Amino acid sequence: MIIDCHGHYTxxxxxxxxxxxxxIAGLKDPSIVRSKGTIKISDDEIRxxxxxAQLKFQRERGTxxxxxxxxxxxxxxxxxxxxxxxxxxxxxxxxxxxxxxxYPENFVGVCQLPQSPGVPPGNCIGELQRCxxxxxxxxxxxxxxxxxxxxxxxxxxxxxxxxFYEKMVELDVPAMVHVSSSCNAxxxxxxxxxxxxxTTAFMQFLxxxxxxxxxxxxxxxxxxxxxxxxxxGRYRGLAQDLNRPPLVELIRTNVFFDTCVYxxxxxxxxxxxxxxxxxxxxxEMVGAVRGIDPETGHYFDDTKRYIDAVTWLGAEEKRKIFExxxxxxxxxxxxxxxxxxxxxxxxxx
Amino acid sequence: MIIDCHGHYTxxxxxxxxxxxxxIAGLKDPSIVRSKGTIKISDDEIRxxxxxAQLKFQRERGTxxxxxxxxxxxxxxxxxxxxxxxxxxxxxxxxxxxxxxxYPENFVGVCQLPQSPGVPPGNCIGELQRCxxxxxxxxxxxxxxxxxxxxxxxxxxxxxxxxFYEKMVELDVPAMVHVSSSCNAxxxxxxxxxxxxxTTAFMQFLxxxxxxxxxxxxxxxxxxxxxxxxxxGRYRGLAQDLNRPPLVELIRTNVFFDTCVYxxxxxxxxxxxxxxxxxxxxxEMVGAVRGIDPETGHYFDDTKRYIDAVTWLGAEEKRKIFExxxxxxxxxxxxxxxxxxxxxxxxxx
Numbered sequence: 001m002i003i004d005c006h007g008h009y010t011x012x013x014x015x016x017x018x019x020x021x022x023x024i025a026g027l028k029d030p031s032i033v034r035s036k037g038t039i040k041i042s043d044d045e046i047r048x049x050x051x052x053a054q055l056k057f058q059r060e061r062g063t064x065x066x067x068x069x070x071x072x073x074x075x076x077x078x079x080x081x082x083x084x085x086x087x088x089x090x091x092x093x094x095x096x097x098x099x100x101x102x103y104p105e106n107f108v109g110v111c112q113l114p115q116s117p118g119v120p121p122g123n124c125i126g127e128l129q130r131c132x133x134x135x136x137x138x139x140x141x142x143x144x145x146x147x148x149x150x151x152x153x154x155x156x157x158x159x160x161x162x163x164f165y166e167k168m169v170e171l172d173v174p175a176m177v178h179v180s181s182s183c184n185a186x187x188x189x190x191x192x193x194x195x196x197x198x199t200t201a202f203m204q205f206l207x208x209x210x211x212x213x214x215x216x217x218x219x220x221x222x223x224x225x226x227x228x229x230x231x232x233g234r235y236r237g238l239a240q241d242l243n244r245p246p247l248v249e250l251i252r253t254n255v256f257f258d259t260c261v262y263x264x265x266x267x268x269x270x271x272x273x274x275x276x277x278x279x280x281x282x283x284e285m286v287g288a289v290r291g292i293d294p295e296t297g298h299y300f301d302d303t304k305r306y307i308d309a310v311t312w313l314g315a316e317e318k319r320k321i322f323e324x325x326x327x328x329x330x331x332x333x334x335x336x337x338x339x340x341x342x343x344x345x346x347x348x349x
Numbered sequence: 350m351i352i353d354c355h356g357h358y359t360x361x362x363x364x365x366x367x368x369x370x371x372x373i374a375g376l377k378d379p380s381i382v383r384s385k386g387t388i389k390i391s392d393d394e395i396r397x398x399x400x401x402a403q404l405k406f407q408r409e410r411g412t413x414x415x416x417x418x419x420x421x422x423x424x425x426x427x428x429x430x431x432x433x434x435x436x437x438x439x440x441x442x443x444x445x446x447x448x449x450x451x452y453p454e455n456f457v458g459v460c461q462l463p464q465s466p467g468v469p470p471g472n473c474i475g476e477l478q479r480c481x482x483x484x485x486x487x488x489x490x491x492x493x494x495x496x497x498x499x500x501x502x503x504x505x506x507x508x509x510x511x512x513f514y515e516k517m518v519e520l521d522v523p524a525m526v527h528v529s530s531s532c533n534a535x536x537x538x539x540x541x542x543x544x545x546x547x548t549t550a551f552m553q554f555l556x557x558x559x560x561x562x563x564x565x566x567x568x569x570x571x572x573x574x575x576x577x578x579x580x581x582g583r584y585r586g587l588a589q590d591l592n593r594p595p596l597v598e599l600i601r602t603n604v605f606f607d608t609c610v611y612x613x614x615x616x617x618x619x620x621x622x623x624x625x626x627x628x629x630x631x632x633e634m635v636g637a638v639r640g641i642d643p644e645t646g647h648y649f650d651d652t653k654r655y656i657d658a659v660t661w662l663g664a665e666e667k668r669k670i671f672e673x674x675x676x677x678x679x680x681x682x683x684x685x686x687x688x689x690x691x692x693x694x695x696x697x698x
Binding site for chain 1: 493494498499500502503504507533534535536537539540541544545548549552553555556572573575576578579580581582583584585586587589590610611612614615617618621622637638639640642643644649650
């Protein structure tokens with residue numbers, strides 16, 4: 001079985017974006033009462049949005065289950081306040097739940113959080129709990145920079161984040177460290193901000209004792225771990241210079257990288273330097289790069305092909321990357337898909 | 350001949366740092382008249398600071414010439430104003446010039462710039478010109494984020510930077526894109542801020558037409574290009590999705606990566622994906638990582654060993670990386686070292 005740990009609903013029906021645009025437009029008029037309101041999307045619209053994209057690619061590429069979350073670049077936690085983020089997150093998560101209910105064999109949910117700049121992340125506990133307990137989600141996307149490229153929040157290792165981590169541990173769900181769009185002209189979203197955030201988070205984890213305080217806390221660093229595997233020697237050396245534990249020890253049960261690296265030499269490097277136990281298959285499909293690589297004739301983000309092509313990696317190791325590690329990192333996968341089959345959005349609310 | 354394009358004077362005699370600390374302390378008292386003052390360092394102190402470090406490593410590792418600049422993390426452009434930065438840059442550059450005068454065979458200078466947050470980089474033209482014309486320097490370090498981790502300046506592709514680029518082109522000197530220390534708690538300097546800046550700059554170059562406006566402008570992106578070679582497929586795909594030229598075309602005569610990647614698999618990846626013409630040997634010695642790799646028994650930053658170990662790279666290709674490319678990117682190397690031999694700091698001023 002092949003589990004893709006990194007998929008976003010980038011193809012959601014237009015009504016979702018229309019609602020968001022109206023919400024943002026409403027921010028200009030303080031007399032407008034902010035309400036969650038409703039979004040009308042039919043089951044058929046959802047089916048159409050997936051059949052020609054994520055589901056088609058799952059079939060073509062031979063992957064089975066996608067751990068699915070709202071479009072990351074659209075989270076835009078820097079817009080509005082915590083209420084704005086909550087309404088938006090609820091809608092996005094509800095839609096993911098409908099996807100998972102319509103296609104319980106193909107998708108399992110990971111939630112967007114109602115983060116907002118300057119608001120302690122404890123405010124996200126309610127939505128995390130709702131998504132996990134009521135909607136059957138198995139994890140969340142945690143934005144280390146809700147300001148969208150200004151990096152005004154404390155590092156992920158600061159006690160500021162601890163109340164949220166306590167809930168993650170209690171619910172036994174991991175977080176993917178995932179920023180959203182950038183409102184800083186220096187940072188292209190998918191080409192710089194995403195990758196920088198991955199690198200930044202890793203170095204924060206390296207320099208602090210977060211996992212002594214939370215031995216069961218688990219993070220997935222997406223996009224192949226940012227720059228980290230390429231600079232694995234630098235990070236091993238920095239850990240040593242700073243009297244920190246060896247990297248392999250430091251990340252063992254707490255930090256994981258996905259395989260969203262869009263060429264074979266990059267994937268080979270990842271597999272060479274990072275312990276196989278810390279790598280989860282992911283594609284970010286449909287996401288950052290949508291084209292076909294003229295050098296291979298295949299989609300850049302068809303990352304399964306790269307892993308398949310690595311002949312020196314054994315079958316057991318590949319099984320860990322494709323399935324086993326995901327089951328360890330997302331233990332709530334054990335309930336999937338039976339619990340979802342018996343659940344509908346109506347019952348869950 | 351082996352030219353190391355990336356060395357900093359991280360071992361400068363204490364008097365330099367003492368002067369800087371007094372300068373910073375003086376900022377608290379507005380009644381103090383800001384003056385450049387003098388720093389007393391003897392030639393013997395300079396010799397000692399190098400003989401046990403950079404010169405020793407040059408000999409041990411078999412490299413010949415280091416393109417040498419002031420300690421990058423100490424530039425700290427975010428401290429004080431443009432005058433503070435100018436006095437500090439002048440002292441640092443003068444000291445580099447003394448190094449190059451004492452050891453003309455071993456070092457050639459690259460200058461620190463008197464950048465300051467909110468001050469257009471045109472203010473750095475004078476110091477660049479002084480260093481190139483009077484001190485025989487062959488390039489500069491350009492900080493894309495003088496705010497030290499808050500990223501408040503416009504992207505490097507903005508017209509804000511153009512007056513400075515005009516002078517670079519006129520003098521025929523390249524810039525290494527190099528941030529300094531971080532005053533943002535999110536970013537560890539050498540483990541996150543440096544690498545992020547490299548990735549950020551590359552994506553800025555990818556998305557703009559800077560090199561149409563300045564066909565002769567040349568940048569070295571240090572630390573192996575940040576995350577870029579590891580994500581070469583992602584960047585090729587983004588360029589394609591954004592209707593930009595292919596990466597190889599985009600960087601051909603304008604963007605170069607050094608080899609400051611501290612393990613063999615990383616160096617192999619760099620050499621596999623980036624055209625050999627765009628790679629310059631560099632070690633960042635003595636710099637970010639000072640320890641010995643327990644896996645190899647050699648210094649992490651002895652990057653020559655990794656390149657030597659790549660058997661599939663031909664002698665001619667290695668010659669380009671070790672020398673030829675540096676001579677193309679830093680054409681003023683053609684004057685080295687004769688011009689320096691006839692010059693002293695006294696005459697130059």
